[in-house]
Amino acid sequence: MDNPDGYAEVGSSDCGVTMAMYLRVKDGRIEDIRYKTYGCCAAIASSSIATDMVKGKTIDEAQALTKADIVKELGGLPEQKVHCSLMVEDAIKAAIADYKSKDGIY
Ligand code: FES
Secondary structure (H helix, E strand, O other), X not given: OOOOOEEEEEEEOOOOEEEEEEEEEEOOEEEEEEEEEEOOHHHHHHHXXXXXXXXXXXHHHHHOOOHHHHHHHHOXXXXXXXXXXXXXXXXXXXHHHHHHHHOOOO
16 A cells, blocks of 8 residues: 555564554545565464454544454464464554554544
């Protein structure tokens, strides 16, 4: 996404995952959200479903998304893969924080 309103990149050296999250915000809602995930299949699936879940939501609604919501929407993940969905939660929250810092909300 060119010139996103919010952007964040998170990762973990434990498993080598890198995740970038891009937000477009209009009238307080997430108009568009894109991701680039280099990681395991659970991280990619979590990125995909989480971006579908928050698209069109208000910033507050998107910020309330948790890894438990993501795992539930996926229909579950093996216990050793739950941290992959936490990475997505972190990326979305960091991108929202970036948006808020640019928009003067903080
Ligand atoms: Fe680390 Fe999936 S194993 S993100």
